[in-house]
Every structure is written in structure tokens, then in C-alpha cells.
Amino acid sequence: MKKNKTQETEIDVKDFINSYVENDQKKKDSFRLIGSMSTWTGFEPKMWGPTIIGFGSYHYKYESGHEGDMPLIGFSPRKTEFSLYVYSPTEKNEHLLVDLGKYKIGKSCIYIKKLSDINISVLEKICNATIEYLNEHHECACREK
Structure with missing residues (x-):
């Protein structure tokens, strides 16, 4: 069986951002996303891949x-945009996309240039709906919270 390439690593998240992200605004947006997503999930950030x-x-x-x-x-x-892995294709999430702001959507993620292009409260609702969906359909660490 083929092993998943995207696995949790021991790399420090702050070190990664400070060494990988060159643009100051993107660094600020990254740290803001970390704070928000930590609050929304109750989990600390970890590097995956x-x-x-x-x-x-x-x-x-x-x-x-x-x-x-x-x-x-x-x-x-x-480098050019954020890839947000926050979306499960549910009817609830599709309706929320209307008010998200400026974005593109791919097969498994939402692409944005910067946080100021989107409505953060709508992003929070999308994240919560995705967590709810994953909890219903998979073995989920969110059940431990």
C-alpha cells in the first residue's frame, strides 16, 4: 500500500514561517491564521509535510x-498565494462561499492572495462546518475536545 506523503513532522511552525515566507504581509497573515485556526480548532499548529x-x-x-x-x-x-485546506464540499459550505470574498477554489483547497481579501468570520464558519463534516464521516481528533 502506498504511504501518504503528507505526514505530521517535528519542524517548528514559527521557524518555518520565518525562513520560508519572504513577504512581511504574508508573514503577518500567516501568524494571524495560526492564531485564528488554533482558536477555532482548539489544537496547536503542526507542520504536515x-x-x-x-x-x-x-x-x-x-x-x-x-x-x-x-x-x-x-x-x-x-509564494504567490495561500492555499487554505479548510473546505469540505457540503451544501452548507457552498452557501458560505458566496460571502467569503475574493478567492479561487481548487479540488481540495481555497486560494487567496491575502487575508484582507476575505471575510474572516465567514472563513471561521467554513472551518467549523468542515470540522463538523469530518467529525461525522471520519475518525477525528476533534472528538477528544
């Missing part, structure tokens, strides 16, 4: 037998 900052975890298992662990929510401060 080389560039994803995740909060909490859940265990998934597909019908194919492939399984692994992933953060409940997280983000990556990529």
Missing part, C-alpha cells in the same frame, strides 16, 4: 483500502 501548517487530525479510509491521516484544517503560505 514540508509546507502545510495543520491543526488537529482525522483518519480517512477509502473503499480502495487506502488510508491515512490529515489535518482537520490547515494552510500553506505558498
